[in-house]
Each structure stands twice: as structure tokens, then as C-alpha cells.
Amino acid sequence: MEFRLIDRIRERTVLARGDVRLGIGDDAALLVPPAGQELAVAIDTLVEGVHFPHGTPPRDIGWKGLAVNLSDLAAMGATPAWALLALTLPRANAACVDGLADGFAQLAQEHAVALVGGDTTRGPFCLSIVVHGFVPPGQALTRAGARAGDAVFVTGTLGGAAGGLRLVQGRLPFDPADEAHRALRARLDRPTPRVRAGLALRGHASACIDVSDGLLADLGHLCAASGVGAQIDPNALPVPSALRGVFGSAAARELALSGGDDYELCFTVPPADVGAMQAALAAVDGKATRIGTIVEGQGVRALGNEPLAAARGGWDHFGL
Amino acid sequence: MEFRLIDRIRERTVLARGDVRLGIGDDAALLVPPAGQELAVAIDTLVEGVHFPHGTPPRDIGWKGLAVNLSDLAAMGATPAWALLALTLPRANAACVDGLADGFAQLAQEHAVALVGGDTTRGPFCLSIVVHGFVPPGQALTRAGARAGDAVFVTGTLGGAAGGLRLVQGRLPFDPADEAHRALRARLDRPTPRVRAGLALRGHASACIDVSDGLLADLGHLCAASGVGAQIDPNALPVPSALRGVFGSAAARELALSGGDDYELCFTVPPADVGAMQAALAAVDGKATRIGTIVEGQGVRALGNEPLAAARGGWDHFGL
Structure with missing residues (x-):
């Protein structure tokens, strides 16, 4: 059922990456991870009234949804690559979807992130975004390495x-x-x-x-x-x-x-x-x-x- | 803020996979994709009252959330490997979270799927699940190959x-x-x-x-x-x-x-x-x-x- 909304989002977020074999539109995306790299994956949800105030411009919500996820990759020292978006809206609202996709695309472009998959459903306004990034084996920044004196x-x-x-x-x-x-x-x-x-x-x-x-x-x-x-x-x-x-x-x-x-x-x-x-x-x-x-x-x-x-x-x- | 709920989920969904370098608990999961395979990735959201009736047992919701995503991988001919779960609940409800995690784990175990990341937030009851699977290059089943006479x-x-x-x-x-x-x-x-x-x-x-x-x-x-x-x-x-x-x-x-x-x-x-x-x-x-x-x-x-x-x-x- 999500086809038309997600098509709208796809049109506004086009970004070509050679490692995307198949993007939005099939049952799953097909991606080609770079040889010899680890994959860093994070997911974050934003709920209206909990993570952004009612009345926040959709462009800002789209931006922030991606930003909080890219921030997780940043904290790992990973290079961003692919994202998926699950969007839940009370009703099909073209202006809201377009604004959201535009804000998302603006930040995605800066970091060469391709939106490769999505899901749109009816329900209370919230969005979950997943991001994937690459990091050379053993070089990820974790929370666990701090020592006294650092x-x-x-x-x-x-x-x-x-x-x-x-x-x-x-x-x-x-x-x-x-x-x-x-x-x-x-x-x-x-x-x-x-x-x-x-x-x-x-x-x-x-x-x-x-x-x-x-x-x-x-x-x-x-x-x-x-x-x-x-x-x-x-x-x-x-x-x-x-x-x-x-x-x-x-x-x-x-x-x-x-x-x-x-x-x-x-x-x-x-x-x-x-x-x-x-x-x-x-x-x-x-x-x-x-x-x-x-x-x-x-x-x-x-x-x-x-x-x-x-x-x-x-x-x-x-x-x- | 999600630390304690997600820890609860982690405890109930433990599944060891050699290709998970770092699971739930840091800013992102670190995964090791198998050499020479494509990565199939899908995301689906379930909203209470839209995708499952109010009053559905949490175990069934956890099962179904993973099932609908694994079904996307099945449709691509991909071997399931990793999942992430973003869970939104109106209030911290231990029995609900435990049931959900148990239902998820039951199906995950059948398919050797590791839960590698998650996010729990406050808001209307819904969950987004992301699954990753592997498929040899060029062998994925897409929607696009049907020919007259098939x-x-x-x-x-x-x-x-x-x-x-x-x-x-x-x-x-x-x-x-x-x-x-x-x-x-x-x-x-x-x-x-x-x-x-x-x-x-x-x-x-x-x-x-x-x-x-x-x-x-x-x-x-x-x-x-x-x-x-x-x-x-x-x-x-x-x-x-x-x-x-x-x-x-x-x-x-x-x-x-x-x-x-x-x-x-x-x-x-x-x-x-x-x-x-x-x-x-x-x-x-x-x-x-x-x-x-x-x-x-x-x-x-x-x-x-x-x-x-x-x-x-x-x-x-x-x-x-």
C-alpha cells in the first residue's frame, strides 16, 4: 500500500551510489558492502511530541531524523552510506511528505547517503531511520576503551x-x-x-x-x-x-x-x-x-x- | 534513555553469530558482511490498531514483526542474518516488552537471526524492524523478471x-x-x-x-x-x-x-x-x-x- 507515498519520497531523495544494486521498490534493497570493511548499523525513532514538538516544520523533521542517526555513525567513526526510512503518518499528507523528504535529502546529499528502502504506514506521526556505514576492521570507536588518565x-x-x-x-x-x-x-x-x-x-x-x-x-x-x-x-x-x-x-x-x-x-x-x-x-x-x-x-x-x-x-x- | 528496556530485550534474544563484532549497547552495531555476497535489507513497521488488533498478545506481535520482515527476505531469496528493532510504547511495560522479545526470539532462533541493535522510545505503540540477509550476486529474486508464458x-x-x-x-x-x-x-x-x-x-x-x-x-x-x-x-x-x-x-x-x-x-x-x-x-x-x-x-x-x-x-x- 505504501507505493505512492514512497515513490514520492524516492523522487526527492535520488542519489546514485555504485554500491546500490537495487533501491526502493522491491521487497528488499540489494546492496554491495565494500570488501574488507565492517558494517556499522544504527536505528533511531522520532515521535511527534516526544522527540520533536508538534508543529515542527516537516523539513526539519526529515533533517533531524537522518541527523540523529548519522550522529550514531559519527560516534563510531564510520563513513555513512545507506539509509532506510519507515514513516508513519495519521493521513496521507503530500506537503508533509515532500517537506520531510526534502529535509532528509538535503543532509543525505552532504554525506552521500542513499535512501535505499522505506515503508509508509498509517498511524501516529513518527519515523524510524536506519543508517549503514563502513569502518575498517578494528578501527571503530566504541564506548569501551577509556582508561584512567585519558x-x-x-x-x-x-x-x-x-x-x-x-x-x-x-x-x-x-x-x-x-x-x-x-x-x-x-x-x-x-x-x-x-x-x-x-x-x-x-x-x-x-x-x-x-x-x-x-x-x-x-x-x-x-x-x-x-x-x-x-x-x-x-x-x-x-x-x-x-x-x-x-x-x-x-x-x-x-x-x-x-x-x-x-x-x-x-x-x-x-x-x-x-x-x-x-x-x-x-x-x-x-x-x-x-x-x-x-x-x-x-x-x-x-x-x-x-x-x-x-x-x-x-x-x-x-x-x- | 533506552538502556534498560533494550537490555531486557537483549537478554531474551541472545543468539551468537560469528559475524556480529559488536551487538546492542553502543552507538551502532558492528557487523562483518560475508565476502562476495550482496546484502538484502528490508524495513517494516507495525502499528497497533492498523497492523495488529488492540489486545493482540505481545508474543504474537514480536513474532509477527519479525515474520513480516523475514517474508521480505524470503521473497528476495536471501538468507536471514541480522535484525534491528525500534520499539515505541506508551509507557514502560515490562510484561509487554518481555512477551514481545520472547515472540521475536522464538522466530529469530528458527532462522539464526541475531538482534544486533535497537531503540526504545515513548509514544504510541508501534514497532519498526529491519532485517539483513545475504544473497549471491545476481541471484536475488526480484519482482521484475516475469515474462509472458511463465x-x-x-x-x-x-x-x-x-x-x-x-x-x-x-x-x-x-x-x-x-x-x-x-x-x-x-x-x-x-x-x-x-x-x-x-x-x-x-x-x-x-x-x-x-x-x-x-x-x-x-x-x-x-x-x-x-x-x-x-x-x-x-x-x-x-x-x-x-x-x-x-x-x-x-x-x-x-x-x-x-x-x-x-x-x-x-x-x-x-x-x-x-x-x-x-x-x-x-x-x-x-x-x-x-x-x-x-x-x-x-x-x-x-x-x-x-x-x-x-x-x-x-x-x-x-x-x-
């Missing part, structure tokens, strides 16, 4: 997306004429997956994760997977000037610690490799800020050694 | 799932004490993906599709992709005896023509290959019934050459 870095800035969410939720009303407001909103709606930075970190980072749930939560996951703790300096966190301008320094730091949806990379580097890592990042116009150090033990603490309570930042997802 | 076959029986749906929807109330009712309900809730039949058809079938939307619709897709038409004999359709018993012969034939969700394979075979195909199918305990012939032109017609109207069968998905 330096902790983060790319870009933190807290901006959470600030944008606050504006959207109207705690402080969003003012489209305000440049700082627009900058924060863009951090929420149009995150930039750090794909090139992730590739540059191969061979340098000992562990890596993308910041989707908030720095404290995600660095906590990295530490748990590596069997270590971390000590961070809350004053060292890179915060967008727009965030500080709109919310003040204290709130900005809090959002940088706990706010989600920034899709920056948080990674660890052995002290001897820091210089080489910075050079590799600079070569791809990447930038990272040192925010702390890996220590023995467990958990994420501030420099003075107090534990940092993770205030609820981004969206209210759930655990069990 | 025989049209279908595996198993048709219409049973649509009959089960009628019972669930209460047009004729479901009676759990009635063996025929239970048989039809099982066709709806626990479809059998024809994986082994799909593999046996490689080198014999000229085109293949799985029957998810109903025979007329899906054979129509196959004909459109191949640029041909088909003539079928409605009286030759294999119908479950339970279906005929409960609904009568005329309604049974109608459901077999138009009802969805049977997940049988509909395929075409050049006349000279029919014997070899039947032997290959028999070797895997498969069975197929000849239901018609591919002809020049387009569309699916009955033997007497009247066009067959596709009555609305299964679920009300949408096109645009």
Missing part, C-alpha cells in the same frame, strides 16, 4: 538544543526576531552530525559517544562501558554565547551539563595522543574542548569531587 | 489471515473453542515466513513477491515491475479448509483473492523450469500451487479475461 573532550558546544527546547516550550517565549533565539532553535531542529570529526578521531580517541541524552548521561554511559569514572570541570564546558545571553551563565552551564539533543561527540584521548588528535580534527575544520579527565572508579563527578546530579534536561524518554 | 505459483494457502481478521473484528465472533477459528487466527497472528522456499526458488523463479497486501494487489505489483499482465484461475487458489468451513466457498475465494497478511510467496517460473522448481521446493518440504499464467499486456485478470476487482481485504493502510 583526557575527556567534546566537539562544538553543549546546551544549545536544550535552550531551543525551552524557548519552543514557551517557558521563555520564542521570539523569531531575536537572533540568539533563532540560533538556539536551529540547534534543536537542525543538529549537525559530526561525521567528519568522527572519522578524524579514528586512531586517536580511546572511546567515543554522541551526546543525545545530555553530557552527564552520555559520558556516564561511556564510563560504565569502559569501567572507569570521569571528573569534569563544569566551568570548562563549551556553551554557545546565544545560550548564555538568553538564559544567563548559571542556567547555561546547567543546560550544557544535562540538556540533550546536541549531537556533539564526547570522547576520550590518551594524553600522548592529544596533539595528534587536535591536528587531525583541525584538518577537517573540527574543534574540541577539553572538559575533564578519566579516573579510576565509576560515575561522573565535578573537579572538586562532588557528584553531579543530572537534572532532567531534554525530552522525557523512558527507561525501565 | 507459470504463476503461490506457496501455502491464501485468505486465512483475512479470515482470522474478520473473526477478530467480530463480524463473525471469534470462538476460541472452535478449531477452525483458532487456525485462522493463527494465520493472522503467527504468519510463517517462507524463508526456505525463497532460497529453494533461486535459479528457478523469474520473479517473486510476498503476499502482504493481498494476491491481486501484490501480483499486480509484480506484473507492473515486470511489464506484463497475468491471467489467474480463481478456482485454483489454494484456500485453507478452515476458511471454507467457516465462511463458505464464495467468501473464501474472495478472501484468498484480496485478503492481506498471508505472507506466502507469489512467484513466476518459465515453463521449462517448473519441474526443477517443484523438486527444489519439495526438498525443503515446500509446496506451491499453480494459479495462472503471465501474459502480454498489463493487469491481473481471471481466466475468462474479466478484470478482477480487488475488494478491500486486509488492513486499511494508505497510498497517496
